[in-house]
Amino acid sequence: MRASSRLIFPALALMLAGAVAAQTPPPPIVKTEGLKQISPRVHIIPDNSVPLVPNVGYVVGEKAVLVIDTGLGPRNGAAVYEVAKKLGGDKQMYLVTTHVHPEHDLGAQAFPAGTKLIRSNDQVKDIAEFGLQLAEVFAKRSAINAELLKDANFRKADITFDKDYDLDLGGVHARLTAMGANHTTGDTIIWIDSDRVLFSGDIAMRAQPAFASPHSSLKRWMASLDQLESLKPGIIVPSHGPTGDGAGFITGYRTYLAEVRERAAAEKHAGHSADEAVASVTAAFGDRAPDKGRLTGAIRAAYAEAPPK
């Protein structure tokens, strides 16, 4: 009895340790050595699909550099800024974030005072409404997250805008557009017309769309996809995951969200509750929507927005 349990236990412990190791994601550190140029004026640091790491962007003009997203906390922000300096030297630095979630925005305080942070008024609203709530959730997930987010706080904007902001970087322009409540209220896209590069934030990417805010709207999201498509992007840099050629991510999201909308509306029409709609639409998608949490968010938004019976 004793001998066999001695034999079994270490084997089981090893298996469990292996399972835990497999589930623990790599630390959320921006790997600056991955920096690469994707068009004449645009460089990115890919996220390598590591959770809580964003794709970081740089638009390099003759007189200024625009940085897009900061990484999680000041340590990542400092590393992202070092790359900006390498690319732009003493040029004026601007910073914009695709939205105010911690891995996109909470490294801003590590940029020097001379950097100009540009925010849509919707991002200012998001910060006022939700503050550091999500940062606190992330910090509780792991010791490294807690360490990276220690003393992290939102940086005040130097420039704010309502709907669109045209930034002249010298020989290249970046157009910043506030997209309304998709993933968050403050979703901002950045369009580099000369290079046909679109930083789409979380509005179009490979992973399923995340309805992360109580204000997230499927109706708004569908309209955003039309707006993104009308730009005819050559390259889409989403805020997470691989970059895409052409409009593939946009049409993928539209097909998925249209089906969610149609099925959720049918459920509502049939007099079923929101919970019943979640169950039946989730079953209908099956393996086509592996992220059940994200699917549920989309179904609830669609159900709420569907016309009453």
Ligand SMILES: [Zn+2]
């Ligand atoms: Zn986010």
